[in-house]
Structures are given as C-alpha cells and as structure tokens.
Amino acid sequence: MRYFAGIDMGGTNSKIGIMNENGDILKTENIKTLSGEGVDKTLERIWEKVKEMMSSLNIEYKKLEGIGMGIPGPVIDQKIVGFFANFPWGNDIDISEKMEKISGVKTRLDNDVNVIALGEARYGSAKGYKSSVTIALGTGIGGGIYIDGRLLSGATGAGGEIGHMKIVKDGNLCGCGQKGCFETYASATGVIREATSRLMVNKTNLLYEMIDGDISKLEAKHVFDAAKQGDKFSLDIVEYISEYLSMGIGNILNIINPDVIVLSGGVALAGDILLDRVKQKLPKYSLKVTLDNLDIVLGVLGNDAGIKGATALVL
Missing domain, CATH: 3.30.420.40 (ATPase, nucleotide binding domain)
Incomplete structure (x- = not known):
C-alpha cells in the first residue's frame, strides 16, 4: 500500500491528512500555520506533524511516497508560489524544493481552490x-x-x-x-x-x-x-x-x-x-x-x- 500526505494551508490553520492510494483518508489534524515564523519553520513543523501522524498509524514515515499542498496564491509548474495571499513570505518561492529538502519526499502544490477542484474531480461530485x-x-x-x-x-x-x-x-x-x-x-x-x-x-x-x-x-x-x-x-x-x-x-x-x-x-x-x-x-x-x-x-x-x-x- 502506498501512502501520501495532503496539506491544505490556510492563513491561520493548516489541515494535514494522511491518505492511502485508494483515496481513503486515514487521519487528519489541524495545526497553526504561524506563517510569521517564516517559510522554513512552518514547513519543518508541518513535516514533523506528518511524521507524528504516520507513527500514530503504525506506518513508517519512509513509506510516504508524496506530499501534496494547497496554497493560497498562484502556483507555477506545481512548484513555485508567485505570491502568498495571506503569508509574509515574499514572491516566487519554490516551496516544492524547500519541502523536498526538509522531508526527502516528492512534493507538488497548487492554488488552494485548484486543489479543491481536483479533489471534487477525482473523488467527489465531478x-x-x-x-x-x-x-x-x-x-x-x-x-x-x-x-x-x-x-x-x-x-x-x-x-x-x-x-x-x-x-x-x-x-x-x-x-x-x-x-x-x-x-x-x-x-x-x-x-x-x-x-x-x-x-x-x-x-x-x-x-x-x-x-x-x-x-x-x-x-x-x-x-x-x-x-x-x-x-x-x-x-x-x-x-x-x-x-x-x-x-x-x-x-x-x-x-x-x-x-x-x-x-x-x-x-x-x-x-x-x-x-x-x-x-x-x-x-x-x-x-x-x-x-x-x-x-x-x-x-x-x-x-x-x-x-x-x-x-x-x-x-
């Protein structure tokens, strides 16, 4: 069985879920985004929470095959955020590269509403x-x-x-x-x-x-x-x-x-x-x-x- 992490980042809270390849969400948790601490610290805390959630499911975090993220802002090539609607993080930041460096796991992202649309298209009413x-x-x-x-x-x-x-x-x-x-x-x-x-x-x-x-x-x-x-x-x-x-x-x-x-x-x-x-x-x-x-x-x-x-x- 393959496992993936989905992250819905918001200005105040970020929702994290662990999902298997069948589309079943195994566990979800919310954490404070705390974007004021900077992009690297926020991503590091998210990764620590992902590992903690995997451990609570008795799944080695090394079995995690990918991380997907929804971001409030325009995203280029599912990697680079042009600007953040609610975060003081500057422009044209390669979040994919940063998260992959922190986690060692393939990471892709898109605008938060695009991600919702993809969810409905693959698993929901569309x-x-x-x-x-x-x-x-x-x-x-x-x-x-x-x-x-x-x-x-x-x-x-x-x-x-x-x-x-x-x-x-x-x-x-x-x-x-x-x-x-x-x-x-x-x-x-x-x-x-x-x-x-x-x-x-x-x-x-x-x-x-x-x-x-x-x-x-x-x-x-x-x-x-x-x-x-x-x-x-x-x-x-x-x-x-x-x-x-x-x-x-x-x-x-x-x-x-x-x-x-x-x-x-x-x-x-x-x-x-x-x-x-x-x-x-x-x-x-x-x-x-x-x-x-x-x-x-x-x-x-x-x-x-x-x-x-x-x-x-x-x-």
Whole structure:
C-alpha cells in the first residue's frame, strides 16, 4: 500500500491528512500555520506533524511516497508560489524544493481552490466527468478548471481566477483593487454588501428581526434563511445575487463549455433556493449548446476536498 500526505494551508490553520492510494483518508489534524515564523519553520513543523501522524498509524514515515499542498496564491509548474495571499513570505518561492529538502519526499502544490477542484474531480461530485469547473463561493469567489485529467493552472499560476472576471463596468470595488469583479456581487461579501445597503432604508422585514436590528451581525446565511421562510425582502436579494451568479457562470460556460459545474463553499450551502434561480436565469447568459447535458451540482467533499485534491497532485 502506498501512502501520501495532503496539506491544505490556510492563513491561520493548516489541515494535514494522511491518505492511502485508494483515496481513503486515514487521519487528519489541524495545526497553526504561524506563517510569521517564516517559510522554513512552518514547513519543518508541518513535516514533523506528518511524521507524528504516520507513527500514530503504525506506518513508517519512509513509506510516504508524496506530499501534496494547497496554497493560497498562484502556483507555477506545481512548484513555485508567485505570491502568498495571506503569508509574509515574499514572491516566487519554490516551496516544492524547500519541502523536498526538509522531508526527502516528492512534493507538488497548487492554488488552494485548484486543489479543491481536483479533489471534487477525482473523488467527489465531478468524478467520472471529462471536464469540470469548480466554483468556491465563500468570502470571495475562487475557481478551479479541470479538463481531460488535468488542472488548468495557466502560464503564471493564475488560471481559474474566475472571481475577478469583470461583470459590471466600474462596478463595486474589489479587494484586488479593481472594480466590477464577479466576487463583489455573488460572494458572501457581495450578499452582505447588498443586504446591508437595503437594510439601511428598509427595516420592516424578517431579516432585520433575525439579526436583532444589529447590522454588524449580518451574515449571508441570515439572508438565505430568511428567504427560505418567505421573507420578500430577502427573496429580492436572492434574486439579485442569482442574477449575477448566473451571469458569471454563463461566461464560464461560453468559454470553457464543461460537462459539469460544481458549486462549493458557504454560499452554495443555500441550496435549491439559490440553485433553482441560477438554472432558470442561465439561458439569458450562456449559449444553448453549453447547457445541453450540463450538470450543476454541489460539492460533496467538504473539508476533505483540500486534502484529497492535494494528495491527487502526487498520486
């Protein structure tokens, strides 16, 4: 039996999993990333934790055949990180080389959402499809494009940055510094931004009651929960969000023409109240041929997607 380590690195915590060649996760643990201590110390602590986990499974760490990593940032050739979204580690760092020097184990990495997309394609809701696009709807919007057994990472690692498609000229300001990005309208941040704006002028609704009149408590989940209870105010926001989500997905369909779209992340948990509206509006924004036999599904791997996808990089 062959064994692999999958690592999902985050700004605060890193999740580590040990997986066998059959795709079974044998053990997972979370550790603090502590990126402020520097890249080498962080990688050394991760490797020590991997060895500890292998030992607890009564497997010699020398039987580990590969390490896969999901990184928040663009990755070139599954080795070099152009820049780190949340870490003070500088640019163009060969993480693969550093980890291989520390561990002696083959190491490959990719952008964290690309890795989630790979996990869903190999082990999750897109398994068996020839091409898929995974859209992670969270605080922002990330994407991963999987075609003919491979991730589309791009020349400089920015392939799949669908959250920064422009869907409104000179629209809402995005965290990237540009305006009108897809994620400023259809992410959890976009939901909260729109709901907050509307609550400033209309407080006679179930949503306002659910947050006890404290707009600072507002989360995207509140909007969808109120909409599911029939609150017209919240349903109008869901209609607004679904319009932009449909526009963004329609652009993706017209460019990539995948077999399946996988929606993951917190906003996707809204379920049918959002998904049904998106499906209804898609014909406005995508060519009919791209909708023929298209499946739109929810991701099924949850927190394991990052580990399974990272491991797939070295499998």
